[in-house]
Amino acid sequence: MSTPASYGETAFTNGYEFTQGAGYCLPEYPFTEPPELKSGEVRRHKVVIVGAGITGLTMACCLARLGVEAVLLDEDNTVGVKGAASRGICYTQKSLEIFHRLGVYERIAAKGIQWSVGRTFAGKDEVYSFDLRKQSNFDRSIQPPFINIQQFYIEGYLVERIYGLGHVDLRWKSRVVGFEQHKDFATLTVETPAGQYKLEAEHVIDASGSHTPFHAWCGATMTSRRGDDRWCIADVRFKNLPPTERHTWIEAPFNGNRAVWQHLMADDVWRIDYQMEPHADPEYVSREEVVRERLRQQFGPDVECEIVWVGPYAYRSQCLDKLRIGSVFFMGDTAKIVSPFGARGGNTGVSDADNLAWKLAAVLKGRAPASLLESYNEERHEAAAQNVQVTNRTARFLRPAEGMERLFRKAAISLARQYHFARQLINTGRMAVANSYTHSSICDRTGGQSVQNVAFRWADGSKGGVNDLLAWADGGLLVLLFGDMPSTACQRLKQLATHAPVHCVQVVGPDNRAGALEHVLDPHGHLQGACHVFGHAWALIRPDGYLAATGESVDTGLIQAVQRSLGIKQ
Amino acid sequence: MKTTLHFQDADTFYEQLLDAHTGLDREQSELLNARLILLLANQIGDARVLGECVAAARTLPPG
Numbered sequence: 135m136s137t138p139a140s141y142g143e144t145a146f147t148n149g150y151e152f153t154q155g156a157g158y159c160l161p162e163y164p165f166t167e168p169p170e171l172k173s174g175e176v177r178r179h180k181v182v183i184v185g186a187g188i189t190g191l192t193m194a195c196c197l198a199r200l201g202v203e204a205v206l207l208d209e210d211n212t213v214g215v216k217g218a219a220s221r222g223i224c225y226t227q228k229s230l231e232i233f234h235r236l237g238v239y240e241r242i243a244a245k246g247i248q249w250s251v252g253r254t255f256a257g258k259d260e261v262y263s264f265d266l267r268k269q270s271n272f273d274r275s276i277q278p279p280f281i282n283i284q285q286f287y288i289e290g291y292l293v294e295r296i297y298g299l300g301h302v303d304l305r306w307k308s309r310v311v312g313f314e315q316h317k318d319f320a321t322l323t324v325e326t327p328a329g330q331y332k333l334e335a336e337h338v339i340d341a342s343g344s345h346t347p348f349h350a351w352c353g354a355t356m357t358s359r360r361g362d363d364r365w366c367i368a369d370v371r372f373k374n375l376p377p378t379e380r381h382t383w384i385e386a387p388f389n390g391n392r393a394v395w396q397h398l399m400a401d402d403v404w405r406i407d408y409q410m411e412p413h414a415d416p417e418y419v420s421r422e423e424v425v426r427e428r429l430r431q432q433f434g435p436d437v438e439c440e441i442v443w444v445g446p447y448a449y450r451s452q453c454l455d456k457l458r459i460g461s462v463f464f465m466g467d468t469a470k471i472v473s474p475f476g477a478r479g480g481n482t483g484v485s486d487a488d489n490l491a492w493k494l495a496a497v498l499k500g501r502a503p504a505s506l507l508e509s510y511n512e513e514r515h516e517a518a519a520q521n522v523q524v525t526n527r528t529a530r531f532l533r534p535a536e537g538m539e540r541l542f543r544k545a546a547i548s549l550a551r552q553y554h555f556a557r558q559l560i561n562t563g564r565m566a567v568a569n570s571y572t573h574s575s576i577c578d579r580t581g582g583q584s585v586q587n588v589a590f591r592w593a594d595g596s597k598g599g600v601n602d603l604l605a606w607a608d609g610g611l612l613v614l615l616f617g618d619m620p621s622t623a624c625q626r627l628k629q630l631a632t633h634a635p636v637h638c639v640q641v642v643g644p645d646n647r648a649g650a651l652e653h654v655l656d657p658h659g660h661l662q663g664a665c666h667v668f669g670h671a672w673a674l675i676r677p678d679g680y681l682a683a684t685g686e687s688v689d690t691g692l693i694q695a696v697q698r699s700l701g702i703k704q
Numbered sequence: 705m706k707t708t709l710h711f712q713d714a715d716t717f718y719e720q721l722l723d724a725h726t727g728l729d730r731e732q733s734e735l736l737n738a739r740l741i742l743l744l745a746n747q748i749g750d751a752r753v754l755g756e757c758v759a760a761a762r763t764l765p766p767g
Binding site for chain 2 (some may be wrong): 548549556559
């Protein structure tokens, strides 16, 4: 059950959104006959996750780490889509910080490729370039701005981690074929190689992807948009490697003046995306000789490469109106679907899972009322809607309508060659960020932002990071108190910690003195900067690394913020 | 959005605008206009003002 990837015979096929191929050989996991099939008993579970993609597995791993029992159902017995695309390739700092908390980051970092330089071209000329390492907001975290890696590697690492942690019952070859909502739970009918059975779930997590049956079962309403933009992916291994940079062409002379993406991945595999003519024949554009001709056009007539996988795709955008219906929570591609520009698909799913997992754990452990779960929809629907909007804008830039839209793009590109300001109009994808929550009922207006995993020093001088503090808080809330510690504040915090799931730490800056509370050292003010506070202040941080609120003095305002962040109505 | 007079010299600007289009075909003129809109928009910068200007440009007077 380790996670190797070998490369099989290339398959050139013509699926519309997914191809079947044999390019990647994926690990397989064993089907075990579930106890319900033997006993005939219908068991009620607190949490059932449907779909072992990156979102469902992140959810399962988050719950396992918090010690919450769950069942994970997946219709397949592998990660990835068998023999098919490498799918997602680009993982953001926020996702990497989450994977670090889950204990799989080191493997991802060892296998994946870090990059920070991106270049955008139009015609033969570079329009602009950027270096993420030089952008100040990225360099504070212990994790890099991005790592590129084939999605199935991360999924494989998560599976192995979940097996190691326990608590989650991984059920492979288990397809959900029926659903019934009752007052406080749902009944699922599951089809397996050994027969059908039913199970009950108080919370159903639908992470089954864009073809989910749960939308119809739950009567979900949504906004969808489907365009005529067509692309063809080629995953390629070169004999002579291109530079370790992300290159994007808005108008590539070697692709009929249409767009091209050139991205790197693990195993020296490169993802080249070619924009096709609208309504291009997917079968034709993914034929080996056609793909090889495109590669020769791009890299020269003597290019030597092995084609690992080829697949045409079209995309749609879709956003559910509500991410929770009855017992069912929608996350990942069941919550929203975006075009691939800016890596806002999988990364959003990872954050969806991280958002719901701690809330579910707090409710199931009796630390918070069930109403806390309503904030999942508030927060992640805002993120979904924003990611749909951002990616739709990119799609519109890359496939402008004929007439005025194309004219404005031409104007923007010509200005970008001349003037710095106009580069901002060139939209080849706005890279995913940790979405902020601006109208969450559990965040104060001072909160809602993600706190980066910045470094500090423990009291003994050794190095620590925000994730270590979150691990110490163990699914509870974290209060950081910046500056000196009056004894009244210390007493209040100690009392607070006995009444609520809160861990309190003093953060001692260069001009402060350690008080009676546990403390860490922040000599360069990085931790303070990451919490967006100045001087003497407190910051209330949630288990998902988001700020719930910040304030100045330790008073009833902090108590109220703690209650509010747990969904306790005031 | 300002609706009171803010031009230092409205007649000169209007003349410059017309002169800039002299000798251009329709496609070149459209490109010039688009470039000019983007350049001017960056001078304004303010998102609310820009939004109001776009909305105002769409609203023709009655009659």
